[in-house]
Amino acid sequence: MNHDETHDSRDHPDMSHLPSDPALRVRAMESLLVEKGLVRADTIDAYVQTFEHEVGPQNGARVVARAWVDADFRERLLADATAPVGEMGYLGAQATDIVAVENTSSVHNIVVCTLCSCYPWTLLGIPPAWYKSYAYRARVVREPRKVLQEFGVNIGEGVEVRVWDSTAEVRYLVIPERPSGSDDMSEADLAALVSRDSMIGAARLEV
Amino acid sequence: MDGIHDMGGMHGFGPVPWVADEPVFHADWERRVWGLMFSTTRPEGTTLDGNRHSLERIPPALYLNFSYFERWLYHLSTVLLAEGAITLEELEAGHARADSTPRTDAAGPELVDPYQVEQYRYDIPVAPVFSIGQTVRSGNPHPAGHTRLPRYARGKTGQIILHHGAHVLPDTNAHGKGESPTHLYTVRFAARELWGSEADANDTVQLDIWECHLEAV
Numbered sequence: 008m009n010h011d012e013t014h015d016s017r018d019h020p021d022m023s024h025l026p027s028d029p030a031l032r033v034r035a036m037e038s039l040l041v042e043k044g045l046v047r048a049d050t051i052d053a054y055v056q057t058f059e060h061e062v063g064p065q066n067g068a069r070v071v072a073r074a075w076v077d078a079d080f081r082e083r084l085l086a087d088a089t090a091p092v093g094e095m096g097y098l099g100a101q102a103t104d105i106v107a108v109e110n111t112s113s114v115h116n117i118v119v120c121t122l123c124s125c126y127p128w129t130l131l132g133i134p135p136a137w138y139k140s141y142a143y144r145a146r147v148v149r150e151p152r153k154v155l156q157e158f159g160v161n162i163g164e165g166v167e168v169r170v171w172d173s174t175a176e177v178r179y180l181v182i183p184e185r186p187s188g189s190d191d192m193s194e195a196d197l198a199a200l201v202s203r204d205s206m207i208g209a210a211r212l213e214v
Numbered sequence: 215m216d217g218i219h220d221m222g223g224m225h226g227f228g229p230v231p232w233v234a235d236e237p238v239f240h241a242d243w244e245r246r247v248w249g250l251m252f253s254t255t256r257p258e259g260t261t262l263d264g265n266r267h268s269l270e271r272i273p274p275a276l277y278l279n280f281s282y283f284e285r286w287l288y289h290l291s292t293v294l295l296a297e298g299a300i301t302l303e304e305l306e307a308g309h310a311r312a313d314s315t316p317r318t319d320a321a322g323p324e325l326v327d328p329y330q331v332e333q334y335r336y337d338i339p340v341a342p343v344f345s346i347g348q349t350v351r352s353g354n355p356h357p358a359g360h361t362r363l364p365r366y367a368r369g370k371t372g373q374i375i376l377h378h379g380a381h382v383l384p385d386t387n388a389h390g391k392g393e394s395p396t397h398l399y400t401v402r403f404a405a406r407e408l409w410g411s412e413a414d415a416n417d418t419v420q421l422d423i424w425e426c427h428l429e430a431v
Contacts, residue, residue, distance in 0.1 A: 148222045
């Protein structure tokens with residue numbers, strides 16, 4: 008890392024002559040780094056396998072379902088989510104301090120990271136491309152109702168939209184509204200209903 | 215830095231490319247970049263904040279033309295070159311120099327643990343200056359270096375709604391100048407304070423802001 012205070016784009020080397028196809032570039036990079044002993048291919052495999060398949064929104068969904076069925080858990084979660092999420096074993100990478108915010112008939116919460124792509128990995132997995140898109144990062148802090156409408160979520164007049172811009176190592180989890188018609192469902196069945204996008208605040212749930 | 219990464223509130227990007235149940239990877243090379251980002255040996259003292267700053271220093275025209283994982287790949291290339299771990303000649307060739315001695319200490323797959331908690335929050339012997347409910351104004355710094363105070367929220371008046379204890383300060387940590395744990399708050403701004411009268415009177419934007427970027431009103 009260059010620690011020069013005045014650094015800017017000028018200290019970036021010209022790599023424009025390298026292949027433009029990212030698949031070729033990453034293949035060359037991986038083979039070079041493996042050859043130099045800077046990385047192991049099986050470790051790359053393990054990172055991908057773990058974060059694509061083992062960690063994911065199923066974790067966050069279990070937190071949401073528990074909040075729906077257990078009033079005491081819900082209260083503790085909304086007061087300070089870090090401890091109850093920790094009890095469920097879901098603190099970890101990009102999820103060390105958690106704030107849970109609840110969508111209701113009068114408040115709709117939606118989460119963004121305008122500066123990069125901060126996201127609670129151990130609760131929601133790897134963020135989808137739309138969450139990291141320039142349009143989402145630029146627009147949702149400024150015109151959240153319009154963005155939500157494009158997602159098919161219409162916000163009524165009088166409802167407060169709260170946008171949470173993740174600028175620190177605090178990660179936000181939206182507790183979506185429990186859908187009507189789910190009264191008789193078990194905690195496990197409820198968890199299966201909870202979508203990734205609903206825990207970002209980008210979708211509502213239906214049974 | 216007032217860079218291209220600081221996009222909150224910008225116009226002109228069109229509709230959000232949202233698709234229902236979008237997969238997290240769209241090509242296998244993206245998976246390899248994800249894995250490389252976390253598996254590659256980096257020097258002691260490498261920080262998350264330093265990595266973020268490297269990403270935001272990608273020249274703006276490249277930044278906008280790259281996809282997300284292309285930015286990661288470019289970032290990894292630049293830091294490994296800057297750290298002397300690889301050379302441009304090696305990157306071009308896709309092979310190590312003949313006289314290069316391979317390292318033997320690369321992390322193995324047994325070290326992959328998503329539930330390992332990194333520490334960003336510290337107890338410090340300094341009481342927080344602000345309290346919940348207090349009205350504050352954000353600072354208006356324009357550092358050439360790293361900061362997590364976006365342009366759209368500088369010099370604005372809001373209310374403290376949460377206190378998170380003291381957290382590592384990205385402004386110093388990104389530059390190898392120490393973690394400098396500093397009290398961190400969530401501040402609520404009325405959307406109209408940030409965006410003017412076109413914003414809905416009911417709406418609010420919440421940001422986490424460190425104490426050094428806040429003043430009492």
